Amino acid sequence: MTAFEDGTTELPDDRLLVRVTELKRVLFTQDIRFRVLAETWQIEGKLRRLAQFSKE
Numbered sequence: 355m356t357a358f359e360d361g362t363t364e365l366p367d368d369r370l371l372v373r374v375t376e377l378k379r380v381l382f383t384q385d386i387r388f389r390v391l392a393e394t395w396q397i398e399g400k401l402r403r404l405a406q407f408s409k410e
Contacts, residue, residue, distance in 0.1 A: 357370070360373070367387065367388050371391060371401075375401060
């Protein structure tokens with residue numbers, strides 16, 4: 355699925371990261387800022403909490 359197909363081409367990085375986590379999808383990007391955001395969230399445990407929340 356692409357961001358275009360999902361209707362999320364205009365989402366800011368943080369919202370997009372939440373979206374792919376909810377969908378349990380992998381995101382491919384060349385945007386280094388996105389990588390920094392994802393790594394920060396992973397270190398803080400934010401991604402784990404989002405994944406647990408989306409299971410409920």
